[in-house]
Amino acid sequence: MKKAERLVALTAILQSRPNELLPLGFFAELFATAKSTISEDLVSVKEALRHSGRGTLETVPGAAGGVRFIPLIEKKEAEQLLEKLAEELSSPDRILPGGFLYMADILYDPAVVRPLGLIFAGIFREKEPEVVVTMETKGIPLALMTADALGIPAVVVRHGNKVTEGSSVSINYVSGSSRRIQTMSLTRKALETGKRVLIIDDFIKAGGTAKGIMSLMEEFDAEVVCLGVLMEGAVDDTPRLIDKYHALLQLAEVDPLTEKSVVKANKL
Amino acid sequence: MKKAERLVALTAILQSRPNELLPLGFFAELFATAKSTISEDLVSVKEALRHSGRGTLETVPGAAGGVRFIPLIEKKEAEQLLEKLAEELSSPDRILPGGFLYMADILYDPAVVRPLGLIFAGIFREKEPEVVVTMETKGIPLALMTADALGIPAVVVRHGNKVTEGSSVSINYVSGSSRRIQTMSLTRKALETGKRVLIIDDFIKAGGTAKGIMSLMEEFDAEVVCLGVLMEGAVDDTPRLIDKYHALLQLAEVDPLTEKSVVKANKL
Numbered sequence: 001m002k003k004a005e006r007l008v009a010l011t012a013i014l015q016s017r018p019n020e021l022l023p024l025g026f027f028a029e030l031f032a033t034a035k036s037t038i039s040e041d042l043v044s045v046k047e048a049l050r051h052s053g054r055g056t057l058e059t060v061p062g063a064a065g066g067v068r069f070i071p072l073i074e075k076k077e078a079e080q081l082l083e084k085l086a087e088e089l090s091s092p093d094r095i096l097p098g099g100f101l102y103m104a105d106i107l108y109d110p111a112v113v114r115p116l117g118l119i120f121a122g123i124f125r126e127k128e129p130e131v132v133v134t135m136e137t138k139g140i141p142l143a144l145m146t147a148d149a150l151g152i153p154a155v156v157v158r159h160g161n162k163v164t165e166g167s168s169v170s171i172n173y174v175s176g177s178s179r180r181i182q183t184m185s186l187t188r189k190a191l192e193t194g195k196r197v198l199i200i201d202d203f204i205k206a207g208g209t210a211k212g213i214m215s216l217m218e219e220f221d222a223e224v225v226c227l228g229v230l231m232e233g234a235v236d237d238t239p240r241l242i243d244k245y246h247a248l249l250q251l252a253e254v255d256p257l258t259e260k261s262v263v264k265a266n267k268l
Numbered sequence: 269m270k271k272a273e274r275l276v277a278l279t280a281i282l283q284s285r286p287n288e289l290l291p292l293g294f295f296a297e298l299f300a301t302a303k304s305t306i307s308e309d310l311v312s313v314k315e316a317l318r319h320s321g322r323g324t325l326e327t328v329p330g331a332a333g334g335v336r337f338i339p340l341i342e343k344k345e346a347e348q349l350l351e352k353l354a355e356e357l358s359s360p361d362r363i364l365p366g367g368f369l370y371m372a373d374i375l376y377d378p379a380v381v382r383p384l385g386l387i388f389a390g391i392f393r394e395k396e397p398e399v400v401v402t403m404e405t406k407g408i409p410l411a412l413m414t415a416d417a418l419g420i421p422a423v424v425v426r427h428g429n430k431v432t433e434g435s436s437v438s439i440n441y442v443s444g445s446s447r448r449i450q451t452m453s454l455t456r457k458a459l460e461t462g463k464r465v466l467i468i469d470d471f472i473k474a475g476g477t478a479k480g481i482m483s484l485m486e487e488f489d490a491e492v493v494c495l496g497v498l499m500e501g502a503v504d505d506t507p508r509l510i511d512k513y514h515a516l517l518q519l520a521e522v523d524p525l526t527e528k529s530v531v532k533a534n535k536l
Contacts, residue, residue, distance in 0.1 A: 001319065004272045008316030011279045016322045016339070020379070048276030051269065054284045071284070096434040102457055104433060108424055110416030111288070136405045137424060144409050148378030156376055156405065165372060166364040189370055 003041070006031055010038075011045055014069035015055065019151020023066035042067055053077070071149050073118040075268060081115055082265035086249055089231075089263040099256040101263075103231075107138050107202055110145075116248070117145025119268070120200060120228045123246055124150070127225040129198035131155050131191060133217070135184065135209055142230060143200040150198075157213055161185045169219045173212030184212050186220070193221040198228065205233040207242040214242070231263070271309070274299055278306075279313055282337035283323065287419020291334035310335055321345070339417050341386040343536060349383055350533035354517055357499075357531040367524040369531075371499075375406050375470055378413075384516070385413025387536070388468060388496045391514055392418070395493040397466035399423055399459060401485070403452065403477055410498060411468040418466075425481055429453045437487045441480030452480050454488070461489040466496065473501040475510040482510070499531070 001009075010027060027038045046057040053074040059067050073081075085106065094102045106112050120142070132154045134143035140156060147154040160183055161170050170185035191197075199213055210227055217224050232247035253262040269277075278295060295306045314325040321342040327335050341349075353374065362370045374380050388410070400422045402411035408424060415422040428451055429438050438453035459465075467481055478495055485492050500515035521530040 004275050004312060005316040005319065007272050007276050008279045008313050009320035009322075011276045012283060012317055012320040012322040015280060015283045044272060045276050048273040049280055051273065052277035052280040054277075054280040100433075102434055102455075104424070104455065104458060105421065108412065108415075108422040110412055110422065111419070113412070114416060137408070137426065140405070140408045141412050141422075144376065144378055144381070144412060147376075148382060151379070153373065154376040154378065154409075156372070158405065165368075166370055187370075187372065190372060 001031060006033070007041055007045055007048070010041055011049070014045070014057070014067070015071070018055075018069050018071045018148065021060060021066045021068045026066070071118060071121070073115055073122060078115070078119045078122070079265070079268055081119070082248055082268070085112070086263045086265040089249070090261055092259045092261070095254060095256055095259050095261050097256065099254055101251060101254055101261060103202070104138060107141055107230075110141075113141045113145045116142060116230065117147075117149045119248065120146040121149035123268075124198050124226050124228060127198065128196060129225050130196045131222075132198050132200050133157060133191075133213060133222075134200050135159075135213060138203075139201040142202060146198070146200050146228070155186070155190050157184050157186050157216060159184060162187070165189070169216065171212060171216050171219070173208060173215065175206075175208045182212075184209075184216060186216055191220050191222065195220070195222050196225050197222040198226055199224060201227075201229050203231050203233070204229045204245060204247065207245075210242050210245070232266075269299060274301070275309055275313055275316070278309055279317070282313070282325070282335070283339070286323075286337050286339045286416065289328060289334045289336045294334070339386060339389070341383055341390060346383070346387045346390070346536055347533070349387075350516055350536070353380070354531040354533040357517070358529055360527045360529070363522060363524055363527050363529055365524070367522055369519060369522060369529060371470070372406060375409055375498075378409075381409045381413045384410060384498065385415075385417045387516065388414040389417030391536075392466050392494050392496060395466065396464060397493050398464045399490075400466050400468050401425060401459075401481060401490075402468050403427075403481060406471075407469040410470060414466070414468050414496070423454070423458045425452050425454050425484060427452060430455070433457070437484065439480060439484050439487070441476060441483065443474075443476045450480075452477075452484060454484055459488045459490065463488070463490050464493050465490045466494055467492060469495075469497050471499050471501075472497045472513060472515065475513075478510050478513070 024035045024038050028035045049055055055071045096102050132143045132147040135157045143154045165187040168185045168187045170183055172181050175182055227245035229247045231249040233251050250264045252264050292303045292306050296303045317323055323339045364370050400411045400415040403425045411422045433455040436453045436455045438451055440449050443450055495513035497515045499517040501519050518532045520532050
C-alpha cells in the first residue's frame with residue numbers, strides 16, 4: 001500500500017473510533033508494516049488533521065501507549081451552526097399552544113445534534129467529566145452525542161420509578177415552572193459512586209429539573225462539574241434556582257398571541 | 269499543501285459529515301486547488317477507504333453533484349462485536365428481580381451503540397427508509413445512531429400525551445407481556461405523512477409495543493419498511509404478535525432462581 005493510501009485508511013479508522021486508545025502495534029499488523037513507519041505516518045496525519053479542523057491526535061507513550069483521535073469542531077463553524085439554528089427556531093410556526101416552542105425535530109436530527117455534541121464537548125472537556133447525565137426524554141440525543149464526543153458513557157435519569165431496572169434511588173423535586181411535585185429516579189447500577197458528572201439537557205427555565213438532578217447526584221456522591229443546556233429561557237423571565245450553567249441558545253421572546261418568537265445564539 | 273496531507277484532511281471532513289452531499293467546489297475552495305485535482309484526490313480516498321473497511325464514497329455527477337461519505341462496518345467486525353456483547357450480557361449479575369436483564373448501561377454507551385447503529389444501517393439501507401422511529405426511552409440511542417449512519421432523522425413516540433409538543437395522535441395498545449392497556453402518542457409535527465419508516469427498538473418479547481407503533485404509523489400513512497431490534501426474547505417463549513423483524517441478539521434463557529442467563533448473537 002502506498003503511503004498516501006495508508007494515511008487515508010489510518011485517518012478513517014482513527015476517526016471511526018473516537019477517544020479510543022489504539023496501540024501502534026494494531027496499525028502495524030493491519031498494514032503489515034513497521035511500528036516506526038506507523039509512527040511517521042501519524043505525524044503526517046496529525047499535521048493534516050490540524051488543517052482540517054476536525055480533530056487532533058493524542059499520543060500516549062510507553063508499552064501500554066498508542067494513539068487516540070479527539071474529535072473537534074472549529075469555533076467559527078460552531079458559531080455559524082448556532083446562528084443558523086437560532087434563526088430556524090425563531091420561525092413563527094414553531095410556537096405551540098401554551099407558548100411552548102417546538103424543537104423535537106431538531107433534537108432528534110443526528111445531523112444537528114452530532115455537531116452540538118462536539119460543541120458541548122469542546123466547552124466541557126477541560127473539566128474532565130467521567131459521565132454525562134441527562135433527564136429523559138428530549139435530553140437523551142444531546143447527552144449521547146456529547147458523551148460520544150468526549151469518549152465517556154451517558155446515564156439517563158427517569159421520570160417515576162422503573163421496575164425493570166432493579167433497585168434505584170428516587171427523589172421528589174419541585175418543577176420550577178409548573179410548581180408540581182414530581183419524582184425522578186436513577187438505577188443504582190447506572191452510576192458508580194464518586195464520579196465527575198456533566199449534566200446535559202435541552203432546556204432550562206426555572207431550573208427545577210436541574211436542581212433535582214443535582215440532589216439525585218448527591219445520593220451517588222457524584223461531583224457535578226458543569227451543566228450544559230441547548231436553550232435557556234429569557235434571562236429576566238423567571239428567577240432561577242441554579243445559576244451556574246452554559247446555554248448555547250437563548251429564547252429571548254415568545255408570544256403566542258402575536259406568534260412571534262426570538263431565539264438568539266449565545267457567545268461561545 | 270502536499271497531496272498526502274490534502275487526502276487526510278479530505279477524509280476527515282467527509283467522515284465528520286456522513287451522508288451529506290458535499291460539492292467538489294467546496295473542497296476546491298477550501299484547499300485552494302482545481303476541481304480536477306479534488307476529483308483525482310477523491311479517487312485515491314475512495315480506494316484507500318475500501319482498504320480501511322470504514323465506509324465508501326458515493327459520487328453524484330452534474331452541476332448539483334458532489335461526493336458523499338457512507339459510513340460502513342465490516343461484517344467480520346460486526347460479528348465480533350455482537351459475540352462480545354452477547355457474552356457481556358450473559359453475565360449473572362445482570363439478572364434483575366423479576367427476571368429482567370439489565371442492559372441500560374450498554375444502551376447509553378456511545379462506544380457500543382455507535383457501531384450497533386452502523387450494523388442496523390448496513391442491514392436496512394437497501395430498504396431506503398426515510399425516517400427511523402422508536403419508542404421512548406431506551407430505544408432512543410440505538411435509533412439515533414442508526415439514523416446518523418443512514419443520514420436520516422429520528423422520531424420518538426412517547427408514552428402518554430405531551431402537552432408541550434402540540435397536537436398529537438394517540439392510540440391505545442395492549443402491552444404483549446403484561447397485557448395492560450397503554451397509550452402511545454406522536455406529535456403531528458414530528459412526521460410528515462407517507463414516509464418510509466424503519467422502526468428500531470431495544471427489545472422485543474411479545475411484540476405489543478411494535479404492533480402499537482405500526483398502528484400509529486398507519487395514522488401517518490407511513491410505510492413500515494422494516495423493524496430492527498437489539499434483542500429478542502427466547503424464540504419459543506411467547507407467541508409473537510408480529511413476525512417480521514431483524515434481531516441482532518437473542519435472550520435464549522433467563523432464570524432468576526439459578527441466576528443464569530444466556531444471550532446469543534444471531535447470524536448477520
